[in-house]
Amino acid sequence: MAFNPTAKQVTALKAVAFVLSLLPFFKLVWLTASGQLVEPLQYITRATGDWTLYFLCITLAVTPLRRLSKWNWLLKLRRMVGLYAFFYGLLHFTTFLWFDHFFDVQEMLKDVLKRPFITVGFIAFVLLIPLAVTSTNGMVRRLGGKRWQWLHRLVYVIAPLGILHYWWMKAAKHDFSQPILFGLIVLALLAVRVYWARSKAAANTRAVGSV
Template sequence: MALSQKHVSWLKGLIFILALLPFFRLVVFTILDKLGANPVEFITRNTGDWTLYFLCIALAVTPARKLLNFPWLLKLRRMLGLYGFFYAALHFLTFLWFDHFFDLQDMWKDVLKRPFITVGFIAFVALVPLALTSTNGMIKRLGGKRWQLLHKLVYVIVPLGVLHYYWMKSGKHDLMQPLIFAAVVATLLLARLWWHWSAQSRTQASA
């Protein structure tokens, strides 16, 4: 299925607006004092959830493109990944601001002390270069191959994010949602491995 550039632009604009709705919801809930008994926890969980939602959706773009034969989906992947970073940045800012009041030394002690925070911090730091190199100009500067190699970090970042979520929830014995995320990510990564292996097999057979 092919879409014209105009239709793709309209779709990107719609997704851009819809992707901001969770953020606007947090703003409205803050103004109306509807964040519950623990506002910091509400914001932390909400931004963390949406980080994983968008990163998983971005990972799903290529499998969906292959299965549905929708090449235009690739034009949405970068924006979806950037929204994943946006909510990850809000998630980290909440941790730095409300949990540690911008005390970097205290934050660092917390990162080293608790494994689930260590894993989440590593995942966020690894996301930063992906976000910074998401422009067309950076792709040209790095070169296509180096840019693609760098952005393969997402295959490590997303599982780390799921592990961060799993460890955080394991203390409360609330593992259903982390396990769903783990199943989704495992399926997406296995699908990519399968296609990669199939392509290599076809290449070797042709040779």
């Protein structure tokens, strides 16, 4: 199914994706402002965590989807989706610092060190920062494509850390259905990359051998 949108169409697609990605945020604002939530602070914490994970999965899905569908234009949406993962991650971290610790950074850090599931989530968030910072065209140029690409492979670590954070959080209630689902999604998205990298290496060896 070849679908090759024009530059104009891609811009329109990006605009649609931009607005769609903001809907969960607006839903949170609306539910909170209209007083429909009994415990808004907990709801916000959960929802922002969930959406960080969803966007991480979507980001990781772009390359496999592009390869399978040959829709190369998908690549043009990836930066935005990745930045939304950071946006929801930042909101998630802010709710933790705000609602749990009322901006007491020292207390917050104590909590991070004391509780492994928070430690893991915090590391994942910190690792997202350099990726967000180097997401501009200027930074890609300054770093050079190769180095930039290596840096952004951090997402292969960040996503599993996010899953582990979620897993740990749910562990006590033996409520693993969601962590398992998202764990499998991330595993599949990473495994397909390993598979492709290996096939490529094998193909190269064969090519070299035939010389």
